[in-house]
Every structure is written in structure tokens, then in C-alpha cells.
Amino acid sequence: MKKSIKVFAPATVANVVCGYDVLGFAVNQPGDEVIMSLTDGKGITISKITGDDGKLPLNPTKNTVSASVQHYLNHIGKPDLGVEIELHKKMPIGSGLGSSSASTVAGLFAINTLMGNLLTNKELVPFAMKGEELACGYGHADNVAPALMGGFVLIRSYQPLDIISLPFPEEMHAAIVYPEVDVPTKDARQMIRSKVLLKDAVTQWGNVAGLVSGLFMKDYDLIGRSMTDILVEPTRSILIPDFYKLRTIAMKAGAVGFGISGSGPSVFALTKDADTANKITEKLKQHLKNISINSLSFVSEVNKRGPIILD
Ligand code: HSE
DSSP states (O other): OOOEEEEEEEEEEESTTTOTTTEEEEEEEEEEEEEEEEOSSSSEEEEEEESSTTOSOOSTTTSHHHHHHHHHHHHTTOTTOOEEEEEEOOSOTTSSSOHHHHHHHHHHHHHHHHTTOOSOHHHHHHHHHHHHHHHHSSOOOTTHHHHHHOSEEEEEEETTEEEEEEOOOTTOEEEEEEESOOOOHHHHHHTSOSOOOHHHHHHHHHHHHHHHHHHHHTOHHHHHHHOOOSSSHHHHGGGSTTHHHHHHHHHHTTOSEEEEOTTSSOEEEEESSHHHHHHHHHHHHHHHHHTTOOEEEEEEEBOSSOSEEOO
16 A cells, blocks of 8 residues: 555635535646655654645644544544645635645545545545634535535535536636735634525525526526625625726626635636636736735636646
8 A cells, every 4th residue: 555645636716706605616726735644653743834834733633634634534443543744835825715625635635545545535525624614613615525526516505415516618717816915714704694685595596596507508698697796795805905896807808707716815707718817817916916915816727637646
């Protein structure tokens, strides 16, 4: 049996505007890397974390990677297995790009591979949700499911868990811009109203159904007009500098739709091709620069593979 492995797991765009906690897709970049080794010792240790500016805990009960790996080991009946983890963060924390999810998924994929693939990637989702619960207080799956399974996914139900892989237009791209302001998911979840009006719910589920139909039918107009969120975006957009100006710029530059990625502050646009996505990221970055905000940008098609073994 192989004793050491290096794994990459991708970032994700959760919610996809109208589908709070139920829709998400994976992208090719950015993402995180985990190097995992089986040891002769007892229990999990985290030997190194890089790229986190000292923000993440080395304590294995508090770190989302080790905590979810521990759940997995308990499940397979090897709770005391010796495991050493190195985590290399290659993406910003608190960015709305599924940062904790990418790390957790890389760790779970690594241990499952080292154990001889006892579970499928889809079966790993509940273990990864434990990591999200630790990171932000609620075990949502709209980052971890696409990060594990690749593609565009719908979480139709949480209890019981029912995850559906959706089709999407092959050439569709995401233009993602991360304005460098900190928005912790935990805070961004607490801001949202917990009760909604029936008339608003009607609008929202119409849009979710419209977006899913648009993906099936490869109908960009339908995808675009369904990318509207009247429940969450009005509150969360306050945390994002010039959010509505950014939307206008992206839509004028040819975006199919635009919104907040996950809990923000990253924003994303869906486009019909890579050129339009590149044009949009340049324009959004320029606008943020004009208002003195640094940003990072990423352009990607929808990632179909999920996590991969690097070594
Ligand atoms: N659905 C989650 C939220 C995603 O919006 O809080 C977090 O990235």
C-alpha cells in the first residue's frame, strides 16, 4: 500500500447566485494541496501549514482537514491510525471560493486513496461537511460536493443528503475576482434573515428552477435571467466594495450573469467563452484598483475532475 501522497483539490463557486446552500460548481484554479503520509505513530498530526499567514490551527481537533479525516478514520474502524498532514494553502482564506472546502476535500481524497478507495468521492461528502461545520458552524455541502465530485451540482436535500450532478454548456467559463477584503463565512451567514416572505420564496425557487433548466437546455439567456437573488445578495453585497458597479461593468462586458461567489467577497461572472471571461476580470480588477482595492482574478471552465493526485 502506498504510504504518502500529494493531492490537489479545487476551489468552488457556491450558491451560483440564486441557489443558497444548494448549487455550486468547481473551477480549475485556484485550489489547495495536501501531502499526507501514513506513520508508525498513533493519531493525526499536522506537521506544516504554508500560505495561511499563520491563521489556521495546527491542533488536529480544530483544523478542518484533520478533523474530517478523523471522522473518516472512525467510520472505517481505524480511529488511531498514524497520519501526518502537510497543508499548502494556494488560495486566499475567507475569500468565498471554498477555501476550507478545498483543503478538507484534498485531505479526505488523500486518506481515502491511501486506504485503497474504500468510499466513492460522493460518499466522502458527509465527512467533508463535518469540516465545513467546524469552519463556519453549519455543514453546508455546496462547496464540498462540487470540489469532491467536480462539475456543477445541486444539493436537492440535506436530510437525507441527495446530491445531483447537473449538465452545463461545455464552453461556459467563470470569471472570478477576489477583492482583498476579509469576509468570514460565519459572519456572512449570520447576517442573513432566517425568515422569508412566501412571495420572495416564489421568486427565488422560480429562479433556481430556471437556472437548472437553463443548464440542461444550454440556454444562456435563461441561465442569465435566472441568476437573480432577492434573499441573500441584498444583504451580503453591502460587504463587497462597489458590488453593483462591478455587476454593471461585467454585464456590459458580455457576462451571462454575475453575483457573489459563496459568501463573498469574491464575485464571479459566467460567460460563453474564455476571452469574454478574461476581458471581464481585467475590467473588474481595474475598477477595484481605481478605488484602491487590490484584487486577484481567476478564469476557468467548470472543473469536471474534482481532486487529483499530484504525486
Ligand atoms: N452556501 C454557503 C454560504 C457557501 O453562502 O454561506 C459558503 O461559501
